Structures are given as C-alpha cells and as structure tokens.
Amino acid sequence: MKQKLLLTFPAEATGHTITYELITKYQLEVNILRASIDFNAQGFLLIEVIGDISSRKEALDFLLENNVEVREINAAILINEEKCINCGACTAACTVGALYMDNNWCLSFDNEKCLDCKTCVVACPKRAIEAVL
Amino acid sequence: MVTKTYAQINEKIKNGVAVVVTAEEVLDIIEEKGIEGATEYVDVVTTATFGPMCSSGAFLNLGHSDPAIRMEKVKLNNVNAYAGLAAVDAYIGATQESDDRGYEYGGAHVICDLIDGKQVHLQATGKGTDCYPRKSIDTYITKDSINEAYIYNPRNCYQNYNAAINTSSKRLFTYMGILNPNSSVVTYSTSGQLSPLLNDPLYRTIGIGTRIFIGGGVGYVAWKGTQFKSGVERDEKDLPQVPAGTLALVGDLKQMSTKYIQPAVFERYGTSMFVGIGIPIPILDENIMRHVAVKDEDIFTNVVDYSVFEGPKPVLARVSYKDLRSGEIEVQGKRVRTAPLSSLHKAREIAGELKAWIEKGEFFIQEPVDQFQTDCTLNGLKIVKKEG
Structure with a gap:
C-alpha cells in the first residue's frame, strides 16, 4: 500500500x-x-x-x-467549497488533470494525479484553494 | 406566423400562466414542437452569465457630514475611489487595488463588503471651500448608512469573446487565467448557448431599458456597452464571427447578494469581479425563437495566441463552443486541453432564479426604449502628433 x-x-x-x-x-x-x-x-x-x-x-x-x-497527507490541497464558484480557472493551471470539471460543470479533484505543484493555489480567482504544505 | 406582444406576455406573467424556460431547456421544447409550436408554447426564455468582468464598479453617494466636506480624494478600505464629481459622490472601480494589500483586495472586494453589510473605512480629504469648510474626514460607512449605491457596469455580456492560447515557452499570467507555455491549454470565458447576446444576436429585445437580473437584484440595460462592435461578419444564424456587442448595465447594490456577485483575483494581473447577469427574452415571434434555438455547436470562436504582443494576435484555430466544452480541441495538429473561466454552474443557477421570479409574477418584461445599431465599428488608439 x-x-x-x-x-x-x-x-x-x-x-x-x-x-x-x-x-x-x-x-x-x-x-x-x-x-x-x-x-x-x-x-x-x-x-x-x-x-x-x-x-x-x-x-x-x-x-x-x-x-x-x-x-x-491525503491531499496536497484543500478546496474551500463555500468559496468555490466552479469557474474552472484552476483547471487551466493544472497540467496533469487532477482538477477537472464534472458533467454538471462543478469542480472535481483527483488526489492521485496531483503533483503538489501549487499552481492552482494562485490560479484560483476566489483564493479558495489552500496548499496543505 | 405566431406573434405576441410585450403586453400579452406581461398579462400572462401577472396571471401566473406564462411559460418560462431557460435558454437550455428551450432546446428540448424546440426539438419536440418545432419552431412554430415552441413559439406558441413558450412566452419567455431566460439567459444568464457569471463571468469575470473588469469593467465594473459602483457609484456611491456617501452623505454629508456636519460641517460638510467636498471630497476630492476618497479611500474605501484603503482603495482609491474616483471623486472628481460633486461633493460626496464617488465611483469605486472593481479593478482598483488597495494601497496595503495590492490586488488581493481591491475595489471589487470593497463593493462586495458593502453588499454583505460590512462596515467600510472611509477616509477623504478636500482643500476646504467657503461652502464645504471641512478638510478631512475619517469614519465608517455601511450600505445602509449611505444614500444611493448602484453598480454601473460599463461593459458586460461580451458577445462571442475569443479563446486564449500561449505558444511561447514562458508561462503567461493574464485576465484569461494562467496560460501554460507551449500551447498546453486553451481558456475560454462564456456561458455559450445560455449567454444573453448569443440568444439575441441582433439585439431585438435586449436594448436600452431592458429589465434584467444583476447580482441578485433588479437592474436595467443602461446603454450599449463599451467596445460595442455590432458591425461584424455574421453567419446565416446572425451570430457574430468575432467579439461583437456588449452591454452597459446598472443595478441597485443594496438589493444584491454576494451569492451572485463576487470579487476575483487574477494572479499577476489584478482584481476583477464576477458579476451574475440574467436577461429574459420575450418570445414575440418565430424569428426570436429561431435565435434562442442557438446551441453550443452553432457558435464558433477564434483561438488567439496571447504570447504575441505586437500587431494583431494570430488566430490559430476556429472552434465551436461544443468543442471547447468537450475538454480538448485540435490546434494546428496538436490536441490541446481546454478550461473555462466563467462559471456555467452559476449561470444555470441565475437563469433558474430569474425564471422563478417571472413565474411567481415578481418580474415583468420591459420593452426597450431604444435599440442598438447593428453597424457599430471600433477604433484602436493611434499614437499621433498634436495637430496644428
């Protein structure tokens, strides 16, 4: 494991x-x-x-x-769901596709794919993503 | 040919019998009933958008102190507001950055703090005049302590904006988001088939005076938006092939909710604001129904290279919004990921909310008092010598 x-x-x-x-x-x-x-x-x-x-x-x-x-550590980032408006700007920055839009155009996160690059933290216009480390 | 008047539609709304659907829901109805049947059945189609729009701000009348001051410089939570107006009028622009926190807190944040009912720190100075003797003031305001407070959006609802790509080897930080290098992503900002001006491409029912949903309250289309360029090439469905019309919008800040209007921060670019807009389209005849029948697959936009800073930005591909929504498009033989910047999820919520207002008989359709021209052009800014 x-x-x-x-x-x-x-x-x-x-x-x-x-x-x-x-x-x-x-x-x-x-x-x-x-x-x-x-x-x-x-x-x-x-x-x-x-x-x-x-x-x-x-x-x-x-x-x-x-x-x-x-x-x-279960995930390198924490997404504040209260703040997130599901715009998708973070998915542009996420080159590995760990952040993506689901069928309802809501943000989804696949922890397995995340490389902890933290680009999404600065890409989020709502400042709704926090780096755990 | 089926026709309806504004008065007939409003009478139905008043009686609670109007059929109101969103610009997405109407597609199934057209599929089932055809254009004629759908025109007869549907009275109003609601459209919406929730995207970042820098050209936003609010007019405030701050009230007179005793003794009075003619405010020449105004700061709200350390953000400069424009005060070159009458004594206590000011305009706070969404993109203005604060002195202490830079773009992490700007005009958009001040506006949203006011909407949330928070106290905002007001500091103002003036030279002092015989009629306004006070020279400085330091106090706190809320939306309820001041007089008028209304959002004035010089530009919103861009009709068919470009998508962005970066072919250079450097990461770019733009208002179209973070564009990773080497053409690795395409960003786009639209609600597509739900977008107001893509459902009324020739501005038949959206004009000066159209009543709208703005930021959770009621507002109006005030004027054509800045950079309004209606005189562009259009396809057989009247859809512009390049960025075209825009809207100037006004709405009462005191009615708004930060559920539908929120500050935005674009890294190494600045502060902006997400403004939730909903616009109803009355189905007056079959031509209007043909226009609201627009689907993402019908709307084509240009993928533009943002790494070119001089001369026109090259167009690298032409794609439909359906392609953009699929998550991947082809640009010059390469598969490239796509990412949205405008929240379709929120736009759907707004279209649904406006639909509910109309169904409940709380919101009526206002016929425009004047219509926009379809031949407007756009000037660039030339650097020239003074004449004479």
Missing part, C-alpha cells in the same frame, strides 16, 4: 539517518517528494512510502521513538 507521510523533525533528530533506516531496516520503498530544513535545524520531509502493513507500523514506532512527528 502507498501512503504519503509528512515527517517533522525536531533539531535533535535532524542529524540521524532516518530515511536510510526506513529503507534498510523496515524494507520500505521511499520516494522523497519534498524536503526542507530551517535555521533552527528543524526540518520536514514529505515522503511516499510503499510497504506492507507490519513494516509500516514498525517504522512508525521507530519514527515516534526518535521524536519525529508523523502526519498522513
């Missing part, structure tokens, strides 16, 4: 080879989507992991033991 996880590292954990251990010790396939570290030596890592349930659970315990905060 594939899962997107946002790992937030406290300063004391940033020096450890955590990703290396996720791959070697827990046999997870890890795809790093985004990574950053700030001036306080705190960082985050957005990864996509593939692995069986038991190794993912063990890996999660390992991360928590190292004070890494773990959050599952």
Whole structure:
C-alpha cells in the first residue's frame, strides 16, 4: 500500500539517518517528494512510502521513538467549497488533470494525479484553494 | 406566423400562466414542437452569465457630514475611489487595488463588503471651500448608512469573446487565467448557448431599458456597452464571427447578494469581479425563437495566441463552443486541453432564479426604449502628433 507521510523533525533528530533506516531496516520503498530544513535545524520531509502493513507500523514506532512527528497527507490541497464558484480557472493551471470539471460543470479533484505543484493555489480567482504544505 | 406582444406576455406573467424556460431547456421544447409550436408554447426564455468582468464598479453617494466636506480624494478600505464629481459622490472601480494589500483586495472586494453589510473605512480629504469648510474626514460607512449605491457596469455580456492560447515557452499570467507555455491549454470565458447576446444576436429585445437580473437584484440595460462592435461578419444564424456587442448595465447594490456577485483575483494581473447577469427574452415571434434555438455547436470562436504582443494576435484555430466544452480541441495538429473561466454552474443557477421570479409574477418584461445599431465599428488608439 502507498501512503504519503509528512515527517517533522525536531533539531535533535535532524542529524540521524532516518530515511536510510526506513529503507534498510523496515524494507520500505521511499520516494522523497519534498524536503526542507530551517535555521533552527528543524526540518520536514514529505515522503511516499510503499510497504506492507507490519513494516509500516514498525517504522512508525521507530519514527515516534526518535521524536519525529508523523502526519498522513491525503491531499496536497484543500478546496474551500463555500468559496468555490466552479469557474474552472484552476483547471487551466493544472497540467496533469487532477482538477477537472464534472458533467454538471462543478469542480472535481483527483488526489492521485496531483503533483503538489501549487499552481492552482494562485490560479484560483476566489483564493479558495489552500496548499496543505 | 405566431406573434405576441410585450403586453400579452406581461398579462400572462401577472396571471401566473406564462411559460418560462431557460435558454437550455428551450432546446428540448424546440426539438419536440418545432419552431412554430415552441413559439406558441413558450412566452419567455431566460439567459444568464457569471463571468469575470473588469469593467465594473459602483457609484456611491456617501452623505454629508456636519460641517460638510467636498471630497476630492476618497479611500474605501484603503482603495482609491474616483471623486472628481460633486461633493460626496464617488465611483469605486472593481479593478482598483488597495494601497496595503495590492490586488488581493481591491475595489471589487470593497463593493462586495458593502453588499454583505460590512462596515467600510472611509477616509477623504478636500482643500476646504467657503461652502464645504471641512478638510478631512475619517469614519465608517455601511450600505445602509449611505444614500444611493448602484453598480454601473460599463461593459458586460461580451458577445462571442475569443479563446486564449500561449505558444511561447514562458508561462503567461493574464485576465484569461494562467496560460501554460507551449500551447498546453486553451481558456475560454462564456456561458455559450445560455449567454444573453448569443440568444439575441441582433439585439431585438435586449436594448436600452431592458429589465434584467444583476447580482441578485433588479437592474436595467443602461446603454450599449463599451467596445460595442455590432458591425461584424455574421453567419446565416446572425451570430457574430468575432467579439461583437456588449452591454452597459446598472443595478441597485443594496438589493444584491454576494451569492451572485463576487470579487476575483487574477494572479499577476489584478482584481476583477464576477458579476451574475440574467436577461429574459420575450418570445414575440418565430424569428426570436429561431435565435434562442442557438446551441453550443452553432457558435464558433477564434483561438488567439496571447504570447504575441505586437500587431494583431494570430488566430490559430476556429472552434465551436461544443468543442471547447468537450475538454480538448485540435490546434494546428496538436490536441490541446481546454478550461473555462466563467462559471456555467452559476449561470444555470441565475437563469433558474430569474425564471422563478417571472413565474411567481415578481418580474415583468420591459420593452426597450431604444435599440442598438447593428453597424457599430471600433477604433484602436493611434499614437499621433498634436495637430496644428
């Protein structure tokens, strides 16, 4: 099973080879989507992991033991349905077709296709799309 | 030949027996009954649009303070309003950007805050005169604390606007949305077969004085819209082949709802405003029914290259609105995605709302007091030397 996880590292954990251990010790396939570290030596890592349930659970315990905060990310963007007027301007910016108009000309979002490029966030004339990260 | 008068149709509306349908619903009726039968059966067809229209704004009369001021500079929530008018009259334009938040908050936001009943910060200055001694004022207004407040839209309801593409290698930020490079998307802004002036291509019932739905309230067609260019090539259905007519609209801001009028922000372009418009078309005869029979597949527009900045923008393809709505068109041998900018979903809601008003006998059809000409041309702006 594939899962997107946002790992937030406290300063004391940033020096450890955590990703290396996720791959070697827990046999997870890890795809790093985004990574950053700030001036306080705190960082985050957005990864996509593939692995069986038991190794993912063990890996999660390992991360928590190292004070890494773990959050599952279901979608890279949040659409405010109160604000959205279904104009479709965001679908122009979305090159992969994750945002599209349905048969009733209402906006739809296919999370699987989203590459988290955030162009839709600025393309929305209603400012109704928020980036999760 | 079936004919009806405005008076006969309004009598039916008054008695609650008028048959009112939207410009989409009428298509099935024509299919079933034919033009003649449909003309006899249907009394009014409602059209609508909900697109971003920069040429929007509102006239406000702010009321006189004690002592009075002749306002020469007016700011509303830090957005400049034009005050080169009488003492406390001002015009707030939709695209004017705020001093502090730029285009993320502009005139359109001020207008919608007023509609929502919010307090708006008014700061004004004047030089002071014998009759208006005050030189500055700092206070808060609401739509109920001021006098007249009406939207005046110098241009709306563009008849057959272009679709946009970008053949360059750079992403473009435009009023037609974000145009990704290398011809990867075509954007278009229309409600197509539901659009007012595409259902009345020769302006027979839409003219000066036509009563309309605007922003959730009642308004009127005030004049021909700016850049009105009716003298263009038309097909056998009288549809213009290029952008043609436009409408200048007026409506009471105090009746409006932000369900039907909303601010818009176009990245690296500026503030704009979505203005919801609904216009009824009385079915006076079979010719009018033939015009409202228009379908997306009948309406053709040009796909224009927005990456060309000098000279006329090249037309790369000619496509129907049905093609644009299909999600993909062919431009110079390449399949290109299409994306709308105007909300068809909202336009349908407005056409339905106006239909309900007429069915309930709350809205009557106003015959235009004057009609638009069909031979108007458009001037460009030349850079010339002063004469003499």
